[in-house]
Every structure is written in C-alpha cells, then in structure tokens.
Amino acid sequence: MVTTERRHELRRYPWQVRDSGQLLLVVAAGVWLVAAVAQTAATGLHDVRTAVAFGALIAFGEVLRLNLPGDRESAPIGFAGALAYALLIRVGTHAGQYSAQQVVTVTAIGMIIGALPHLAVGRPARVSGMAARLLCVACVAYIFRPLAGDAAIVKHVGLAFSLMTSLAIVALLLEAVLTALLRVDEQRARFRVALVDELHVQLPLGAAVGASALLIAFAAEVMGLAALAVFTAPLLVTQVAFRRYAGIRATYLQTVRALARVTEIGGYVEPGHSERVSRLAVAIGRELGIHEPQLLELEYAALMHDIGQLSLHDPISGGATIFVSRQDQQRIAELGAEVIQQAQVLGSVAEIVRRQNDPHRDVDPAYPADGEQSPGPPLSSRIIKAANAFDDLVGSSLDPGRAVAAVHQLRLDTAKEYDPNAVEALSRVVNRRSVIQM
Amino acid sequence: LGRLSWAARLYVASVVAVAAVLIARGPLTFSLNSWRDIAVLGLLLVISDSTATRLSSGNLSWSANLTATLAAAVLVGPVGAAVVGACTAFSLRRGQSPAQRAFNTGMMALTAYLAGRVFIELHGHVGTLTASSFPMIIGPFAVAALAHVLVNHVLLGGVLWFVRNAEGAARRSYAGVNARLLLSDLGYGAFGLLIAALWSVVGPFAPLLVLIPLFVARWAVAQFAEQQRAYEATVGALCQAVETKDFYTRGHSDRVSRGSVMIAREIGMRADRVEAIRYAGMLHDVGKLGVPTKVLQKTGKLTEEEYAAIQLHPMRGLDIVREIGFLDEALAGIMHHHERIDGRGYPMGLAGDEIPEFARVLAVADAFDSMTSTRSYRGARPSDEAIAELRKWSGTQFDPAFVDAFVAAIKREGWPRPEPPVLADDELATIAAQDHDDPSAPLRVSDSL
Numbered sequence: 001m002v003t004t005e006r007r008h009e010l011r012r013y014p015w016q017v018r019d020s021g022q023l024l025l026v027v028a029a030g031v032w033l034v035a036a037v038a039q040t041a042a043t044g045l046h047d048v049r050t051a052v053a054f055g056a057l058i059a060f061g062e063v064l065r066l067n068l069p070g071d072r073e074s075a076p077i078g079f080a081g082a083l084a085y086a087l088l089i090r091v092g093t094h095a096g097q098y099s100a101q102q103v104v105t106v107t108a109i110g111m112i113i114g115a116l117p118h119l120a121v122g123r124p125a126r127v128s129g130m131a132a133r134l135l136c137v138a139c140v141a142y143i144f145r146p147l148a149g150d151a152a153i154v155k156h157v158g159l160a161f162s163l164m165t166s167l168a169i170v171a172l173l174l175e176a177v178l179t180a181l182l183r184v185d186e187q188r189a190r191f192r193v194a195l196v197d198e199l200h201v202q203l204p205l206g207a208a209v210g211a212s213a214l215l216i217a218f219a220a221e222v223m224g225l226a227a228l229a230v231f232t233a234p235l236l237v238t239q240v241a242f243r244r245y246a247g248i249r250a251t252y253l254q255t256v257r258a259l260a261r262v263t264e265i266g267g268y269v270e271p272g273h274s275e276r277v278s279r280l281a282v283a284i285g286r287e288l289g290i291h292e293p294q295l296l297e298l299e300y301a302a303l304m305h306d307i308g309q310l311s312l313h314d315p316i317s318g319g320a321t322i323f324v325s326r327q328d329q330q331r332i333a334e335l336g337a338e339v340i341q342q343a344q345v346l347g348s349v350a351e352i353v354r355r356q357n358d359p360h361r362d363v364d365p366a367y368p369a370d371g372e373q374s375p376g377p378p379l380s381s382r383i384i385k386a387a388n389a390f391d392d393l394v395g396s397s398l399d400p401g402r403a404v405a406a407v408h409q410l411r412l413d414t415a416k417e418y419d420p421n422a423v424e425a426l427s428r429v430v431n432r433r434s435v436i437q438m
Numbered sequence: 439l440g441r442l443s444w445a446a447r448l449y450v451a452s453v454v455a456v457a458a459v460l461i462a463r464g465p466l467t468f469s470l471n472s473w474r475d476i477a478v479l480g481l482l483l484v485i486s487d488s489t490a491t492r493l494s495s496g497n498l499s500w501s502a503n504l505t506a507t508l509a510a511a512v513l514v515g516p517v518g519a520a521v522v523g524a525c526t527a528f529s530l531r532r533g534q535s536p537a538q539r540a541f542n543t544g545m546m547a548l549t550a551y552l553a554g555r556v557f558i559e560l561h562g563h564v565g566t567l568t569a570s571s572f573p574m575i576i577g578p579f580a581v582a583a584l585a586h587v588l589v590n591h592v593l594l595g596g597v598l599w600f601v602r603n604a605e606g607a608a609r610r611s612y613a614g615v616n617a618r619l620l621l622s623d624l625g626y627g628a629f630g631l632l633i634a635a636l637w638s639v640v641g642p643f644a645p646l647l648v649l650i651p652l653f654v655a656r657w658a659v660a661q662f663a664e665q666q667r668a669y670e671a672t673v674g675a676l677c678q679a680v681e682t683k684d685f686y687t688r689g690h691s692d693r694v695s696r697g698s699v700m701i702a703r704e705i706g707m708r709a710d711r712v713e714a715i716r717y718a719g720m721l722h723d724v725g726k727l728g729v730p731t732k733v734l735q736k737t738g739k740l741t742e743e744e745y746a747a748i749q750l751h752p753m754r755g756l757d758i759v760r761e762i763g764f765l766d767e768a769l770a771g772i773m774h775h776h777e778r779i780d781g782r783g784y785p786m787g788l789a790g791d792e793i794p795e796f797a798r799v800l801a802v803a804d805a806f807d808s809m810t811s812t813r814s815y816r817g818a819r820p821s822d823e824a825i826a827e828l829r830k831w832s833g834t835q836f837d838p839a840f841v842d843a844f845v846a847a848i849k850r851e852g853w854p855r856p857e858p859p860v861l862a863d864d865e866l867a868t869i870a871a872q873d874h875d876d877p878s879a880p881l882r883v884s885d886s887l
Contacts, residue, residue: 092569161640204654211650218639218647219632222569230632234651241658248665251763255669258761259676259724265754266727310679310727339682342675345668 021185022128025178029131032138036104046098050091053225055110057081057232062114062130066239068201069249070292072179073129076209076239077232078114082107082133083171083213084220084228086141087164089148092224097149103141108134132178136171143167164217168210176202188432190289197292208238253299260303268309272396278302280387280429281380287425288379298380301352305384308336308353329357348378355381356388360419382419386410386426389418403430442537446600450537453593454544460551461520472514478642479513480525482506482649483546488530489653502652504586504623506645507550508630511582512575513637515564516554523550545593553586566638575631583627587620626652677720680727686813686873687723689856693811695719697803697844700851704843711767715796718768722775722800725755736872740881748874748881749784752776771796775804776874778835798837802828802844805836808875812858815872815879821853827878835877 045051061078068074086103088096111134115125144167147153153160179202180194189197212235219227260274281302285295309332337354340346355377376382393406407427414420442450468476483506503526511519523546527539534542558564562578563571629648636644677691698719702712726734729751733744740748756773774788774797781789809824819827825845832841872881 157640161643204657208651208654211647215632215636215647219636221639222567222635223572224569226572234629234648234655238651238655238658241655241662245658245662245665248662248669252665252669252672254762255673256676258758259673261758262676262680262724262727265725265758267730304676307676307679311682339675339679342678343668343671345671 021182025135025182026127026131029134029138033104033108033134036101036138037108039101040099040105043099043101045102047091047096050085050088050096050225051098051102051106053228054081054085055106055113057228058085058107058110059114062111063117064239065118065126066243067246067250068205068242069246070197070201072198072201073126074202074205075111075114075129075133076205076212076242077235078111079133079137079175080209080212080216080235081228081232082110082137083140083168083210084216086137087144087167087213087217088220089154089160089217090221092221095149095154098145100138100141100145103145104134104138107137128182129179132175132182135178136174139174140167140171161214164214165210168213172202172206172210176206187286188283189286193286193289193291200292205238205242208235253296256300256303260307263306263309266310268312269306270395273391274303274306276396277305277384277387277391280390280426281383283429284383284387284422284425285380287428288383288421290379294380297346297349297352298383300346301349301356301380302384302387304336304340304349305353305356305388306332306336307339308332308334310339311335326357333357352378352380352384356384358385359417360385360414361416379419379422383422383425386418386422390426390430403433443600446597447537449596449600450541450544453548454540457520457524457544457547457551461517461524461547463517468514468518472518474642475513475637476510476518476521478645479506479510479522480528482645483522483525484528484530486649487526502626502629502649503546504549504583504590505626505629505633505649507546508553508579508583508586508627509633509637509645511550511554511557512562512564512579512631512634513566516551516558519550519554520547523547541597545590545597549586549589549593552589553582556585557582567635568638572635579631583624583630586627587623590623591620673717673720677724680724686811690807690811690875691720691723693807693854693856694722694800694803697806697853698799700847701799701802701840701844704847705839714766714768715771715799718771718796719800719803721755721759721768722772722804723751723755724758725751725753725772728754734872740872745881749776751874753785767794767796770794771800773797775800777801779837780834783835793837799840802836802840804875805831805877806844806853807856808873809878810853811856813873813876813879818856818858819878821848831877 058078058081061075061081064077065073065075082103085106086100090096111130115130119125144164147163153163176198177195180191180198183189183194183198184191187194212231215231215234216227219231223230257275257278260278263269263274264271278299282295282299285298290298312332312335333354333356337350340350340353358377358381360376360382377385389410390403390406393409394403397403407423407430410418410423410426411420414423483503486502486506503523507519507523510522524543526546527543529539529542557578560578560581562575562582567575629652633644633648636648640647674692678688681688681691695716696719698715699712702715707715729747733740733747736744752773752775756769759772760769771794774783774786774793777783777786777788777793777797778801779790779793779798781787806824806828809819809827810821812818825848828836828841828844832838873879874881
C-alpha cells in the first residue's frame with residue numbers, strides 16, 4: 001500500500017511540483033507585455049506628461065513594497081497608480097486619449113524600474129507578483145480604455161463611477177485569485193482555502209487601494225496631475241500603518257520560534273525538534289484545509305508544545321515524550337498550557353497544547369458508551385500529536401525508509417491514539433518530501 | 439459629566455444656546471443642493487463620530503469629525519457647517535450622558551461655524567471648487583482648520599476644567615494628549631479639503647472614497663496595538679517559564695528589565711532603544727537554562743568545568759535570541775552582560791568602552807536585583823546596602839555613569855521590594871545554592887590543579 005502511494009506521488013517531479021504555475025503566469029504576462037510594447041512603439045506614446053507621471057508613481061509604489069502577514073508581498077501604491085492610469089478619463093479639461101497597450105507598457109516599465117532598487121540591495125525581484133498585478137491592470141485597461149472617450153461615460157458621472165468601481169473590484173478580486181493559485185501551487189494548499197485566506201488578508205488593504213485608484217482618477221479632473229501626489233497621501237498613511245502591523249506580526253513569530261528553543265538549550269528535547277514538529281504540523285494542517293489564522297495558532301502551539309518540560313526537575317532522557325508514561329505526558333501538556341495561559345492572549349493555543357496527548361478516540365466514562373461521543377481533542381491537537389510522535393521516531397534523520405516505517409507505525413494505532421486523517425495527511429507530506437530530496 | 443456644578447451647567451448651557459442661535463438663522467436660505475450636501479456630510483460625521491477610537495486615558499476620543507465640518511465650511515459656508523456639526527447629536531457613540539451629548543453637539547456646531555467664518559474672512563471661496571480655485575484656497579483653508587482645532591480644544595478644555603477642577607491629575611493627563619491630538623486633528627482636517635475638491639466631480643461619493651483609506655489605516659493601527667500587547671504578554675509568559683525552574687530568581691527578568699529601563703531613561707536614551715533594552719532585560723538570562731541543574735544547586739566550590747558552564751550562559755542566551763530580528767543592540771547586551779569594566783568578566787573579557795552600552799546597563803540592574811532579592815544563602819538585602827555595594831564595585835565591575843544614573847532613578851522612583859519566594863508543597867523547583875549575578879558573594883571556584 002505504501003509503495004502504490006509513493007508511485008502515485010512520484011508522477012510529479014520536483015521541477016513540476018514547484019514554480020510551474022508561476023512560470024505560466026510570468027510567461028502569460030510577458031507575452032501580453034511584448035505585444036503591448038510592440039503596438040505602443042508602432043503608434044507612439046500619447047500624453048507623454050501623464051504617462052511619465054503615472055510611470056513614476058508606479059515605480060515609487062513598487063519601491064515601497066510591503067510584506068503582509070503570511071509572506072505575501074504587495075505594492076499598494078504602485079497598484080493603485082496603475083489602476084488609476086487605466087481608469088483615467090480626463091486630466092484637467094483635457095481628455096485622456098491613450099490606448100490599453102500604452103497602459104500596460106507604462107505600468108510594466110514603472111514596475112521594472114521600481115524593482116531595480118530591490119535587486120540592487122539583494123532582495124528578490126518577485127516577478128510572479130509583478131506579473132499578477134500587471135495582468136489585472138491589463139484586464140481593466142482593455143475593458144475601460146475604449147470606453148473612456150465615450151460620450152455617455154464623460155457626461156454621466158454616476159455611470160462612470162459605478163463602472164470604474166466595479167472594474168477596480170474586479171481587478172482586486174482577480175489579483176486575489178491569481179495569488180491564491182500561486183499559493184496553491186507553492187504550498188500545496190487547497191484552492192478554496194487559499195482564496196478565502198487571500199481575501200481575508202487582502203480585503204482591508206484592497207479596499208484602500210481601490211478607493212485610492214478611483215480618487216486619483218477623479219481628482220485628476222479637478223487638480224490635474226497634482227492629484228497623484230495629493231491622493232497618494234492617504235494610502236501612504238495606510239501603508240505605514242500596515243507595515244508596522246506586519247512587522248510586529250513577524251517579530252512575534254520569530255520570538256516564539258526563538259524562545260521555543262529554550263527547551264533544546266536546556267537539553268529537554270532534541271535539537272531542532274520544535275521547529276521540525278511545527279513545520280510538519282503546518283504542512284499537515286494545510287493538507288487538511290485549515291485556514292491561515294488557525295494555522296498560525298497551530299504553528300505557535302507546535303512550537304511551544306514541549307514548553308511544559310521546563311517545569312520538570314530534570315530533562316527526560318533523549319527528550320522524546322512518546323516514550324514516557326501517559327501520566328507524565330499529560331503533566332507536561334498541562335504545565336505547558338499553564339505557561340501559555342499566563343500570556344492571556346493565546347487561549348486557544350493553550351487549549352491545543354493542553355490536549356496534545358489526548359487520544360483521538362477515547363471512551364470517556366462520563367458519556368454513555370452507546371450515546372454521543374465525548375468531544376474529542378481539537379484538530380490542531382491531533383495534528384501535533386501525530387507530528388510529534390513522527391518526529392520522536394524519526395528525529396533529524398533523512399532516511400526515507402525510517403520515515404515510511406514511522407508512518408506505518410502511527411497508522412497501526414489509528415484506531416484509538418492517532419487521528420487517521422492526520423496520519424494520512426502526514427504520510428502525503430512525508431512522501432512529497434522524500435520525492436523532493438531524491 | 440456625572441454630577442455637574444452650577445458653573446459647569448451654565449457653561450454647557452451657554453455653548454448650546456450660542457450654537458442654537460447661530461443655526462436658527464440658516465435653514466431657510468439653503469438651496470435643495472445645499473441640503474443634500476449637508477445631509478451627506480452630516481451622515482459622514484455621525485459615522486465617524488460613532489466609530490471614534492477611544493484614547494486610553496479618560497473619555498477623550500479621537501475621530502474624523504472635523505473632516506466633515508471643514509468640508510461643509512467650504513461647500514456650504516459657516517451656517518451649513520454648523521448644521522453638519524450639530525449632527526453630533528445623532529452619534530451612536532455609547533456611554534454619553536445627555537449633558538455630554540448636548541455639550542458635544544453645541545461645541546461642534548459652534549466650532550464649525552467659527553471655522554467657516556474664518557474661511558470667509560480670509561476670502562476663501564464658498565461653493566463647489568474648480569480647477570482654477572486650487573492654489574489660492576489652501577491658505578484660507580489651513581487657517582480655518584487651525585481655528586477649528588484650537589476652538590475645539592479650548593471649549594473642551596473649558597468643560598474639563600469645570601468638571602475636573604477637584605481632580606488635579608486629570609488635568610495633567612489631558613495636557614499630555616493635547617499636542618498629539620492637535621496634530622492628528624489637523625491631518626484629518628486636511629482631508630476635508632480633499633473631499634470638497636472631489637465634490638465637484640463625484641458629488642456625495644467623495645467622502646466615501648477619501649475616508650476608506652483612512653479607516654483602513656485606523657484598523658491597521660488598532661491591529662498593531664493588539665498584536666503589540668499580545669507580543670509583550672507572550673514574551674513575559676515565556677520568560678517566566680524559563681524562571682520557574684529556579685524559584686529564587688522568579689520575577690528577576692522582569693525587575694532587571696524595569697531597572698535597565700530606569701537607567702536608560704535617566705541617561706536620556708532614545709525611545710526605541712529604551713524599548714529594545716526592555717526586551718534585553720527580559721531575555722538576558724534565558725541562556726541559564728543551558729546550565730545543568732546540579733551546577734546551580736551545588737553548595738561547595740565549583741570545578742573548572744562547572745564554572746565554564748556558567749560562563750557560557752550568555753552565549754547560550756545569544757544562541758536563542760539571535761533570530762529575533764529587531765533586537766540587534768539587545769543581542770550584544772545579552773551576550774556581554776557579565777563583562778566587567780576591568781576586563782575580568784566573561785565570556786569575552788572585554789574592558790571599559792569595548793563593552794556594549796546595553797551590557798553595561800544590564801549589568802548594574804542585574805546585580806542590584808540579585809542583591810535585593812532573597813537567596814538560599816542569605817535574606818534580601820536592603821536597597822541602601824545594595825547601593826553601597828554597587829558604589830564599591832563602581833569602576834571595577836560596573837560603569838560608574840550607569841551606577842550614578844541608577845542610584846538617582848531609584849532615589850526618585852523607588853524600587854519595588856520583591857516578594858520573598860514561597861514554595862508550594864507540590865512544586866518542583868530548583869533551589870540554587872549560589873547566584874552568579876551576586877557581586878557581594880562571588881562564585882567560589884576551586885583552584886585549578
């Protein structure tokens with residue numbers, strides 16, 4: 001059975017597992033871009049001043065990229081500028097007569113110039129994110145540019161407003177879908193889960209981006225190109241606030257990761273144990289379709305699952321908790337949960353840690369044997385239980401045979417101890433890893 | 439504004455009465471379009487007032503009200519602005535007494551009217567803006583916004599003065615937030631002009647578009663504050679977990695952190711560095727977990743290896759916290775907090791100015807807390823004795839400047855006496871026989887063979 005599964009997994013080669021979606025996206029954007037540049041070159045650039053101003057704004061926004069929680073990158077100001085350029089009707093009294101191809105060209109040039117400083121300081125250029133943004137802008141431009149000179153649009157503000165609003169929303173949704181697809185590809189998440197997570201994270205900032213794009217496009221009628229500077233200001237405020245928020249989120253995670261290692265330094269657990277268990281647990285959680293906020297809780301709980309050992313007088317030899325009595329395991333879990341509860345903000349994390357040893361199916365004397373089941377431990381606890389046991393059996397060993405044997409051993413105990421779904425997900429994660437290593 | 443004095447009542451009543459007189463002159467002269475604009479801006483004011491963020495101190499709140507009133511001052515003039523300001527009466531903000539609501543309403547209406555008058559007096563053009571009105575309008579508008587903010591603060595300050603006359607402390611805290619409020623109010627005021635500018639193109643949609651980015655920013659700020667609180671609580675809990683093992687040192691990290699901050703403030707360290715040293719103090723001893731329990735418990739002299747294990751703990755601590763991105767300077771502090779000015783400390787044996795500033799600060803607070811806490815081999819020593827001991831080692835073990843700063847800060851603020859530790863019956867805790875932080879009882883190491 002194990003062998004058939006492995007063969008099934010082997011059909012995907014490492015280079016296929018990663019990057020194939022990214023490649024597709026970048027190629028699509030590239031082809032579109034080349035066509036647009038060629039056409040623009042043939043017809044020449046219209047409204048040069050406007051084009052340069054928007055190109056500069058887009059480049060500026062691309063320089064000020066922002067890392068959102070969950071390793072997402074976005075360029076709110078650049079994106080808003082590009083959308084505004086696609087949605088512009090008039091600058092002052094003078095109608096904006098330029099083609100969708102020109103929008104694509106100007107946006108792409110702005111993005112590339114804005115990416116150069118990132119490359120110069122050795123940060124990745126993040127081409128796939130840029131490609132996704134470019135595609136969204138291109139879609140809006142190809143729909144709206146032919147309509148921009150239309151008499152109905154110019155006359156009826158209400159019509160223009162509703163059309164532009166819906167196009168901005170479409171662009172933002174499209175970006176969320178493309179990013180979610182990339183994440184499905186990269187992290188093996190489920191599409192629906194990835195899309196919901198993406199919308200959840202992007203919605204507030206997306207609203208600000210869309211509103212700013214419309215502001216710039218409309219205000220250009222009253223203020224001319226000064227609108228670009230004036231109406232970027234609110235978005236800049238928003239971006240600063242988001243940067244601080246994302247920064248503290250990242251520091252938080254780093255700190256928990258670092259402090260979880262005190263158990264290793266104290267000799268309570270094997271070096272790297274907490275980190276490995278948390279990585280494995282998160283991979284399993286993703287496989288089982290857990291959403292990002294809960295995934296973060298799972299990660300915290302997995303990192304700190306052995307923190308209760310600090311209260312033990314002497315380290316357990318070897319640190320492997322599956323080899324000590326259930327009573328001791330329970331005590332460690334309780335002590336750990338107490339420590340986490342001290343923080344008062346991680347209530348559900350404490351609960352996950354508390355129940356990390358509970359068997360998947362327990363006959364609780366408080367409930368009648370034939371009646372309803374006792375409420376089992378939370379899914380995250382069951383995942384940590386499986387991941388922890390797997391790591392205690394395998395450790396830092398890279399031997400695929402040992403991993404397969406460990407999964408097999410866990411599988412034998414799924415009647416009572418381990419959640420069969422978690423073990424199957426674990427098996428898929430482990431198989432994928434061994435394929436990548438080969 | 440629970441029980442009001444007569445003077446306070448009179449004050450509130452007169453503000454409301456003046457506002458009512460000003461508004462009563464207006465409505466008949468408005469056109470239908472003006473009424474529409476007033477309605478939209480009034481709605482905007484109600485929304486922004488209802489979602490106002492509370493400031494932590496007292497009942498003052500911070501909202502984008504004046505965005506709406508200033509936009510109204512430009513679009514429909516002073517009386518229209520006063521009507522918009524009076525919409526404060528419909529705010530959904532909870533916990534307002536009727537008197538409070540009446541005063542806020544009167545105050546906003548009066549303020550808005552005065553700002554509108556200032557705008558007109560400076561030849562600001564009232565009505566829909568066009569491309570040609572642009573550079574000219576900024577001056578009058580800025581002065582009007584300033585007037586709005588100032589009048590608002592003066593009226594508010596007046597009522598607070600009447601109400602809290604007896605409580606001197608409240609007035610001081612109000613003065614504290616004043617400057618920050620003023621600036622942020624002016625910022626919000628600027629958006630009033632943007633709304634007015636957009637009004638000619640998109641009409642009533644203007645406030646919606648302008649305020650979305652601001653509301654999102656405010657949301658992010660709230661999220662940030664929440665995460666920050668959670669972060670601090672979590673770091674505190676984890677440090678405590680490290681300490682539980684050795685029950686005599688419980689609370690030590692927390693106190694060292696506080697002491698280091700006292701020194702840092704005393705010598706005028708920049709705010710972000712004070713923040714960093716706070717975390718450094720909390721985390722300075724996490725590496726102690728790497729020292730085997732039996733070494734900490736040993737009553738006799740330590741062997742060379744055992745002493746080496748203790749000397750290694752700052753490095754172990756560094757290993758743990760190295761990956762925390764923000765702590766660059768704090769890392770150096772944690773690694774070198776046992777160096778001595780005379781170069782006889784560990785782990786590197788740095789001397790004088792070679793020792794990072796953070797480490798020199800931590801060393802003073804660390805030793806002081808150790809001496810004033812109970813240890814298994816002695817009771818807690820009084821602060822005076824510990825200060826004398828610090829002075830004695832000042833210049834050899836400690837940096838004299840930081841010892842002086844610490845002594846000055848303690849003289850002013852005092853030092854909380856740690857509770858003597860109480861061990862519960864079922865608790866598993868190690869009782870350390872020696873304390874590596876205690877300068878008055880240095881670790882005894884057997885002479886090498």
